[in-house]
Amino acid sequence: DVDTQREAVLAALDNVAARLADEKKYLTNLDSEIGDADHGTNMERGFGKAAEKRDEFAEMDPHEIVKNIGTTLISNVGGAAGPLYGGSIMFSSQELQDGITAETSVAFAEAYLEKVKDRGGAQVGSKTMVDALTPAVHTYKKSIEQDDLPPLTALAKAVDAAERGVEFTVPIKALKGRASFLDWRSVGHQDPGATSTLFIMEELLRTAEE
Ligand code: ADP
Ligand code: MG
Ligand code: MG
Numbered sequence: 001d002v003d004t005q006r007e008a009v010l011a012a013l014d015n016v017a018a019r020l021a022d023e024k025k026y027l028t029n030l031d032s033e034i035g036d037a038d039h040g041t042n043m044e045r046g047f048g049k050a051a052e053k054r055d056e057f058a059e060m061d062p063h064e065i066v067k068n069i070g071t072t073l074i075s076n077v078g079g080a081a082g083p084l085y086g087g088s089i090m091f092s093s094q095e096l097q098d099g100i101t102a103e104t105s106v107a108f109a110e111a112y113l114e115k116v117k118d119r120g121g122a123q124v125g126s127k128t129m130v131d132a133l134t135p136a137v138h139t140y141k142k143s144i145e146q147d148d149l150p151p152l153t154a155l156a157k158a159v160d161a162a163e164r165g166v167e168f169t170v171p172i173k174a175l176k177g178r179a180s181f182l183d184w185r186s187v188g189h190q191d192p193g194a195t196s197t198l199f200i201m202e203e204l205l206r207t208a209e210e
Contacts, residue, residue: 002061002062002099005062005099005100006057006058006060006061006062006065008062008100008207008208009057009062009065009066009100010054010057010065011207011210012203012204012207012208013047013050013051013054013065013069014051014054015203015206015207016047016199016200016203016204017044017047017048017050017051019199019200019202019203020040020043020044020047020048020196020199020200021044021047021048023040023196023199024040024041024043024044025040026040026195027039027040027043027192027195027196027199028040028041028192030189030190030191030192030195031192033189034174034178034179034182034185034186034189034191034192035177035178035179035192036079036178038078038079039079039081039192039193039196040192042077042078042079042081042082043077043081043196045076045077045078046072046073046076046077046078046082046085046086047073049072049076050068050069050072050073050076053068053072056068062096062099062100063093063094063096063097064093066089066093066096067089067090067093067094069089070085070086070087070088070089070090070091070093071086071090072086073085073086073089074086074087074090080120080177080178080193081129081193081196083119084116084119084120084129084193087115087119088111088112088115088116088119089112091111091112091115092107092108092109092111092112092115093108094111095107095108095111096108102144102150102151102154103144105140105144105151106140106141106144106145109136109137109140109141110137110141112133112137113130113133113134113137116129116130116133117130120176120177121176122175122176122177125172125175126174126175126176127169127172127173127174127175127176127177127179127180127186127191127194128169128174128176128177128191128193128194129191129193129194129196129197130194131165131166131168131169131172131191131194132162132163132165132166132169132191132194132195132197132198132201133162133165133194133197134165135161135162135164135165136158136159136161136162136165136197136201137158138161139154139157139158139160139161140154140155140157140158143157143158151208152205152208152209155201155204155205155208156205158201159198159201159202159205162194162197162198162201163198165194165198166190166191166194166195166197166198167190169190169191169194170188170189170190171187171188172187173186173187174186174191177193179191
């Protein structure tokens, strides 16, 4: 019911915020190699602000909480990642209006991926968060719709796919974002935004397992 789903969303938010705080240095180090060394700080600040809104969220429907997390990220993450994460979460939250089910979670994931690609213009191979997100969303959708797997199993497979997507960013050249200014010098470095996408997905899985 609504209360259980609200608690699940809030638990996920806490876990994501805590993980990004733990990984702040790591993500910022990745961004220092091919960007401006702020991705960890940006993500910690944004999700930290969202997690602080727990009291405001206490009365809201799950989809409204998700929407609010999005707007909070837009105003607090900054940089390229803020509008991409925040705007896409905000937009795709409408897919959860009828509650969070296997079906609506697939719709959410697909809308999120489409919005990120739309806003940022990146494709698979541009060395961005899209490289982690695309195989993850496709795997999640296929696992649920074609293979009829339970959402938890589907999410675990999606996390594996995201992990391979993150590894795929290492040997390729950045075509979007700050890293693209480096041209071939971006080769050999792991993309920070793909990595934070993986961390967030790992925490969604961990929350669902609990
Ligand atoms: P900034 O580069 O403005 O400092 P961040 O460091 O917070 O912002 O985020 C950088 C990450 O954002 C990159 O690692 C990449 O994954 C992602 N990113 C940047 N530009 C785009 C884009 N056009 N489309 C998708 N993702 C992008
Ligand atoms: Mg940066
Ligand atoms: Mg920046």
